[in-house]
Amino acid sequence: MKTLKITILASVLIAMTTSIWAENLKLNLRSQSKDAADTKVNTERVMWDSKKTALIICDMWDDHWCKSASRRVGEMAPVLNDTIKIARAKGIFIIHAPSSVIDFYKDTSQRNLAQKAPFAKAPIKLSTSPRWGTAWCWTDGKREGVLPIDDSDMGCSCKGEKCDIREAWKRQNKLIDIAEGDAVTDNGQETYNLLAEREIDNVILCGVHLNMCVLGRPFAIRQMVKVGKNVALMRDMTDTMYNPERPPGVDHFTGTDLVIEHIEKFWCPSFTSTDITGKKAFRFKEDKRKKSRK
Numbered sequence: 240m241k242t243l244k245i246t247i248l249a250s251v252l253i254a255m256t257t258s259i260w261a262e263n264l265k266l267n268l269r270s271q272s273k274d275a276a277d278t279k280v281n282t283e284r285v286m287w288d289s290k291k292t293a294l295i296i297c298d299m300w301d302d303h304w305c306k307s308a309s310r311r312v313g314e315m316a317p318v319l320n321d322t323i324k325i326a327r328a329k330g331i332f333i334i335h336a337p338s339s340v341i342d343f344y345k346d347t348s349q350r351n352l353a354q355k356a357p358f359a360k361a362p363i364k365l366s367t368s369p370r371w372g373t374a375w376c377w378t379d380g381k382r383e384g385v386l387p388i389d390d391s392d393m394g395c396s397c398k399g400e401k402c403d404i405r406e407a408w409k410r411q412n413k414l415i416d417i418a419e420g421d422a423v424t425d426n427g428q429e430t431y432n433l434l435a436e437r438e439i440d441n442v443i444l445c446g447v448h449l450n451m452c453v454l455g456r457p458f459a460i461r462q463m464v465k466v467g468k469n470v471a472l473m474r475d476m477t478d479t480m481y482n483p484e485r486p487p488g489v490d491h492f493t494g495t496d497l498v499i500e501h502i503e504k505f506w507c508p509s510f511t512s513t514d515i516t517g518k519k520a521f522r523f524k525e526d527k528r529k530k531s532r533k
């Protein structure tokens with residue numbers, strides 16, 4: 240009898256702990272003022288309901304035309320996968336968005352989930368401007384200044400000979416698991432439908448590349464902010480296309496930090512994967528700086 244009581248008590252305690260763990264996500268959201276004179280960095284501790292939160296993984300492809308970019312994605316992918324696993328276990332809805340290679344996932348249950356989500360009308364017209372195979376949200380002059388890095392050369396960061404631009408990707412990186420219950424889409428309306436169906440208000444963005452697709456894709460930061468979601472960037476799970484030989488002439492990783500700063504000023508706050516995993520924030524091996532803003 241005594242053993243039974245202890246067992247019941249233990250089960251209740253485990254259930255309580257699990258439910259608290261599953262429902263709540265404590266994030267340290269970092270943001271900055273748009274006012275250039277105000278350089279103070281603000282961190283706000285918020286609690287998000289993980290069941291009302293989606294994690295969107297942008298363009299973590301299997302390969303890239305820039306060898307350096309491809310190498311960095313390969314280094315980040317297993318760490319991101321571990322983070323996704325924990326996020327999924329917390330009840331966060333996972334959307335894989337490997338743009339323009341969605342057909343690779345044709346007829347999978349994860350692709351069907353996105354296609355079958357009932358139509359939901361967004362409060363604003365979703366972008367239809369075509370670029371790189373999806374509908375693009377361009378730089379918004381009313382809301383943001385120009386990007387702090389010059390990526391007009393497309394940002395190959397390789398030393399010496401520059402890589403040729405080509406469509407090198409065929410699927411999402413194999414090191415990222417696509418589990419049952421996850422969705423696969425690169426479409427803005429499908430993303431909106433999936434979120435509406437689950438009454439999801441909070442959207443976390445991660446993946447690559449921050450100065451391009453993580454801002455501009457139809458499921459990414461600009462569009463999600465404009466449809467009224469609470470958006471946050473997971474800032475250690477991203478990278479940029481930036482060639483340090485271009486303005487402002489800083490190293491690649493400082494270039495990424497500058498774009499994060501831009502986003503924190505004009506679009507949405509950011510946090511590190513530590514808030515999900517409890518582990519140290521990710522840092523690329525090639526990032527030899529003594530200090531970063533992370």
Ligand SMILES: [Zn+2]
Nearest residue numbers: 305395397402
């Ligand atoms: Zn390159």
